[in-house]
Amino acid sequence: MIPPDDPALVRILAADGSYAPTPAAEPYLEIVDALPDADLEQFYRDMANSRAFDRQATHLQRQGQLALWPPSFGQEAAQVGSARATRTQDHIFPSYREHVVCTIRGVDPVDIIRLMRGLTHSGWDAADPKNGNTRPYTLVLGAHTLHATGYGMGLVFDGRTATGEPERDEAVIVYYGDGASSQGDVHEAMVFAASYRVPQVFFLQNNQWAISVPVATQSRTPLHLRAAGYMPSILVDGNDVLASYAVTKRALDEARAGDGPRAIEAMTYRMGAHTTSDDPTKYRTSDEEQSWTLRDPLVRMRAFLQARGASDAFFADVDAEAQALADDVRTRTNALGTIPAESMFAHVYSDPHPLVAEQRAWLADYEASFEEGAS
Amino acid sequence: MTEAATTTRPAEVTGTLTTMPLGRALNAGMRAALAADDHVLLMGEDIGRLGGVFRVTEGLQAEFGEQRVLDTPLAESGIIGTAIGLAMAGFRPVVEIQFDGFVFPGFDQITTQLAKLTNRSEGRLQMPVVIRIPYGGHIGAVEHHQESPEAYFTHTAGLRVVSPSTANDAYWMIQDAIASPDPVVFLEPKAKYWAKGEVDTASRAVPLHASRVVRRGTDVTLVGHGAMVTTLLQAAALAEGEGTSCEVVDLRSLSPIDYGPILDSVRRTGRMVYAQEAPGFTSVGSEVAATVMERAFYALEAPVLRVSGFDVPFPPAKLEGVYLPDADRILEAVDRVLAH
Numbered sequence: 057m058i059p060p061d062d063p064a065l066v067r068i069l070a071a072d073g074s075y076a077p078t079p080a081a082e083p084y085l086e087i088v089d090a091l092p093d094a095d096l097e098q099f100y101r102d103m104a105n106s107r108a109f110d111r112q113a114t115h116l117q118r119q120g121q122l123a124l125w126p127p128s129f130g131q132e133a134a135q136v137g138s139a140r141a142t143r144t145q146d147h148i149f150p151s152y153r154e155h156v157v158c159t160i161r162g163v164d165p166v167d168i169i170r171l172m173r174g175l176t177h178s179g180w181d182a183a184d185p186k187n188g189n190t191r192p193y194t195l196v197l198g199a200h201t202l203h204a205t206g207y208g209m210g211l212v213f214d215g216r217t218a219t220g221e222p223e224r225d226e227a228v229i230v231y232y233g234d235g236a237s238s239q240g241d242v243h244e245a246m247v248f249a250a251s252y253r254v255p256q257v258f259f260l261q262n263n264q265w266a267i268s269v270p271v272a273t274q275s276r277t278p279l280h281l282r283a284a285g286y287m288p289s290i291l292v293d294g295n296d297v298l299a300s301y302a303v304t305k306r307a308l309d310e311a312r313a314g315d316g317p318r319a320i321e322a323m324t325y326r327m328g329a330h331t332t333s334d335d336p337t338k339y340r341t342s343d344e345e346q347s348w349t350l351r352d353p354l355v356r357m358r359a360f361l362q363a364r365g366a367s368d369a370f371f372a373d374v375d376a377e378a379q380a381l382a383d384d385v386r387t388r389t390n391a392l393g394t395i396p397a398e399s400m401f402a403h404v405y406s407d408p409h410p411l412v413a414e415q416r417a418w419l420a421d422y423e424a425s426f427e428e429g430a431s
Numbered sequence: 432m433t434e435a436a437t438t439t440r441p442a443e444v445t446g447t448l449t450t451m452p453l454g455r456a457l458n459a460g461m462r463a464a465l466a467a468d469d470h471v472l473l474m475g476e477d478i479g480r481l482g483g484v485f486r487v488t489e490g491l492q493a494e495f496g497e498q499r500v501l502d503t504p505l506a507e508s509g510i511i512g513t514a515i516g517l518a519m520a521g522f523r524p525v526v527e528i529q530f531d532g533f534v535f536p537g538f539d540q541i542t543t544q545l546a547k548l549t550n551r552s553e554g555r556l557q558m559p560v561v562i563r564i565p566y567g568g569h570i571g572a573v574e575h576h577q578e579s580p581e582a583y584f585t586h587t588a589g590l591r592v593v594s595p596s597t598a599n600d601a602y603w604m605i606q607d608a609i610a611s612p613d614p615v616v617f618l619e620p621k622a623k624y625w626a627k628g629e630v631d632t633a634s635r636a637v638p639l640h641a642s643r644v645v646r647r648g649t650d651v652t653l654v655g656h657g658a659m660v661t662t663l664l665q666a667a668a669l670a671e672g673e674g675t676s677c678e679v680v681d682l683r684s685l686s687p688i689d690y691g692p693i694l695d696s697v698r699r700t701g702r703m704v705y706a707q708e709a710p711g712f713t714s715v716g717s718e719v720a721a722t723v724m725e726r727a728f729y730a731l732e733a734p735v736l737r738v739s740g741f742d743v744p745f746p747p748a749k750l751e752g753v754y755l756p757d758a759d760r761i762l763e764a765v766d767r768v769l770a771h
Contacts, residue, residue, distance in 0.1 A: 176553065177547075177550065177551040177553075178551050178552050178553060178555075181552070181553075181555045182552075182555070182556075183555060191519075192551065192552065194544075196539065196543050196544070199512065199539065199540065199543065199544050201512075202508065202509060202511075202512025202513050202515070202516060202540065203512060203513075203515050203516040203519060203544070204516060205509075205512070205513050205516055206512060206513030206514060206515055206516020206517040206518075206519070206520070207516040207517070207519050207520045208516070209513055209516065209517055209520075210516065210517045210519075210520025210521065210522055211520065213472075213498050213517075213522070214520070214521075240508060240536075241508055241509070241512060241539075241540075244504075244506040244508055244509030244512065245509065245512070245513075247504045247506060247509060248503070248504060248506075248509050248513050251503075251504055402550075402553070402554065403549050403550050403552075403553055403554035404549070404550050404588050404589055405549065405589065405591070405613045406549055406554070406557045406558075406612035406613050407611065407612055407613055409591075409687055410687050411686075411687050411688075412588075
């Protein structure tokens with residue numbers, strides 16, 4: 057829960073969508089005020105697309121098409137705001153729930169589906185320019201924070217950041233959650249990032265629940281204050297897309313300029329289950345869920361845009377686009393085939409490995425023996 | 432560079448060969464790799480100014496700078512995890528773990544991340560990371576400083592695991608490991624850091640993953656790796672005095688294993704003993720014994736025996752002489768295979 061009077065909280069839009077910046081938001085208003093209407097509308101469009109995709113994927117899992125789905129329902133503002141704050145040259149290290157972060161960077165949503173359907177361990181190629189330097193998901197919590205830090209160390213050693221030319225300076229942003237924040241790897245990543253002045257933003261989505269364990273069991277200290285032991289740390293209302301955008305933009309700008317790493321705690325709420333295997337009715341109350349429904353990030357942004365004069369036609373267009381996206385995902389998911397058994401032997405090593413080669417050959421012979429027997 | 436007088440002494444050059452301790456050969460190999468590729472990095476605790484607790488990296492930070500030879504924070508998972516990120520960014524990190532028993536805080540990053548990333552990425556990512564681990568006993572050290580953890584790593588697909596037993600192998604194998612596009616767990620027999628040997632800096636003797644016959648014999652095949660190769664050679668010398676001719680094979684590569692020289696030897700001798708410092712249960716010796724049984728069953732005159740550390744935690748140092756297989760325990764096994 058967000059303490060309503062926490063003086064550190066950066067929030068620009070109140071829950072009802074009114075423009076009501078907190079005192080801590082004052083330094084960020086110039087960033088938000090500079091945004092053209094088209095960007096504001098794009099933020100809303102992204103969030104609507106995200107929700108429609110997420111709902112479709114959840115349905116597909118319920119219908120047996122996916123092994124698992126981790127819903128992002130409720131976390132759209134934190135993800136859209138932060139992802140839209142990145143630059144083309146930045147590097148994105150998601151955890152496993154940042155579906156709209158990935159799609160904003162260019163990842164095909166069906167590539168995320170393929171991972172959750174059991175067709176691949178990764179789904180997309182971070183080096184393919186169309187994927188916007190987005191790394192595949194990491195399912196071991198917090199492990200990827202160190203990979204992001206190491207990548208950022210490489211940016212420092214190769215002189216790819218803090219060059220004095222902001223248009224080409226590169227940074228990394230890593231996503232993780234309140235549960236992962238207890239992992240030693242997250243803390244070690246912060247130690248290394250601070251030691252080597254890595255251009256890195258640690259973006260923590262505090263969705264209040266690590267599966268069934270509330271954040272109060274993870275920490276007696278607000279999570280942004282934990283991070284403050286290592287680096288400048290900011291608390292933002294993660295259900296406010298404008299605030300999420302502004303704080304991430306500034307943190308990335310500072311990181312790229314050579315000021316070192318930054319941490320952001322985005323206070324949000326996982327309105328759905330942890331994954332489709334989870335049952336949140338066993339550990340949290342409908343009163344709590346209802347209190348967060350009143351702070352729904354899409355409702356908030358929609359009210360803000362309506363007050364600025366966005367037309368009904370705009371919202372109808374957004375809804376149609378979101379529906380078309382969901383329909384397309386369903387069609388293409390149902391068309392996904394399977395993968396050949398021999399693919400499990402591919403790429404275990406980059407160089408040839410006799411044991412793997414031997415077992416691949418054995419399996420091929422074994423399977424062929426059935427075909428011969430049938431003929 | 433200047434070479435300070437320490438445990439690793441300056442090289443003695445003789446003609447085209449150079450005589451140096453194994454630890455110094457590793458240093459020379461890493462220096463060559465650092466000089467050849469400016470994206471080779473060394474990372475670890477105390478490896479820069481101090482040159483590592485065994486001085487294996489001595490002088491390299493002074494020569495190549497603090498961005499090539501990194502004194503890292505004291506956090507093994509952090510070292511290996513950031514090495515992975517550096518590899519993603521095009522670097523070839525060579526990580527030093529200070530002692531065998533200290534690798535486990537980094538075990539998750541090695542086994543669930545480093546080992547799997549090439550496969551997970553469907554070959555789009557290579558992981559040219561070397562994890563150097565001084566391992567094994569014989570130095571009378573305290574708990575967690577004398578262990579042989581190789582089986583944890585050989586059990587993990589995606590890792591390569593090697594261990595040199597001579598200075599020449601150390602010089603070439605570290606360079607080959609750094610050149611490998613795959614992650615390599617590089618087990619350094621710390622008891623041998625000070626053992627001198629001839630290094631031929633002009634050309635490598637055998638490839639990284641080859642096993643090698645280091646002593647010819649006709650009655651029993653003795654196989655092992657790392658510091659145990661020395662013990663096997665001692666046993667073979669003693670056996671010769673008793674009229675038994677032992678062939679000794681240095682495994683060198685623990686994953687993959689080059690079975691050619693081992694099977695060839697066993698087919699001639701009909702008897703085999705594997706010796707290792709590690710506990711014997713689900714060990715590298717178990718794997719070699721099983722494979723020799725599968726592939727050379729009709730050549731065997733006796734069961735393959737293993738001589739191993741006991742299946743107990745490594746004991747306090749005053750008992751290491753009992754725990755670690757010595758020439759007598761190897762000869763006891765030789766007697767048993769000959770009794771068949």
